[in-house]
Amino acid sequence: MTELPLVLLHAFPLDARMWDPVRAPLAERFRVITPDQRGLGRSPLPETPETPETPETETEPDLADAARDVIALLDKLELDQVVLGGCSMGGYLAMAVLRQAPERVGGLILIDTKATADTPEAAQTRLDVANRAEAEGVKGWLADGNLPKLLADTASADVRARVRELIDEQPPSGVAWAARAMRNRPDSVDLLRETEVPALVIVGERDALTPLDAANTMVEALPDATLAVLPEVGHLTPLEDPAGVVEAILSWLS
Helix, strand or coil: CCCCCEEEECCCCCCHHHHHHHHHHHHCCCCEECCCCCCCCCCCCCCCCCCCCCHHHCCCCCHHHHHHHHHHHHHHCCCCCEEEEEECHHHHHHHHHHHHCHHHEEEEEEECCCCCCCCHHHHHHHHHHHHHHHHHCCCCHHHHHHHHHHCCCCCCHHHHHHHHHHHHCCCHHHHHHHHHHHHCCCCCHHHHHCCCCCEEEEEECCCCCCCHHHHHHHHHHCCCEEEEEECCCCCCHHHHCHHHHHHHHHHHHC
16 A cells, blocks of 8 residues: 555645645655645536536536546546545545545545535535625635634644635635535445445544544444544644644555
């Protein structure tokens, strides 16, 4: 597994630049690939041609489509198998890839994420975010609403400013697509139970969105899992404690 490339999938509502603090130290040991999810960062939303006869058949956003993007990237890079990691939404996407193409995943890293589906209340909140993003754009309000949940109050002013900058720069259409796709995702606990590859679960001790209980649920489901709890940080551990994330990944992979 240590020879496999490492693919890291980013959180919502950010892009692959969230991996900047961990990319260089990890790249000293492995090939590291950090794509933007469709509609976010520099990755455009695919055009969905609509036939005049059936304009109502446009499909609902689905992380299965984003998973196909990841698999297509592996094909393009001629990578038969990778260690696949994801933070928050990136973890949901990693599980969607695992559901479609388990043979492409040689190891799994789940960072500040969860395997359960949304509650009805959380699903409604995502729909409200999608609708508001399309109506108003995202600058200002999306960061205002998310920063208290994404970061522990111990996060530095620089980290807070960087996360706000990344959120403000996301395309509203991509934010809306991702919010709806996460809303529609299935429960993945049974999927993890059937997963045969080794897995690392990382969680911030003060993660308010996907807390230690959610991490423990995944660890208990996975047949071969290692848990790393990072003290005094919240939901975006790669930005809040990059050294801790790098150490957890390197020690697990070695």
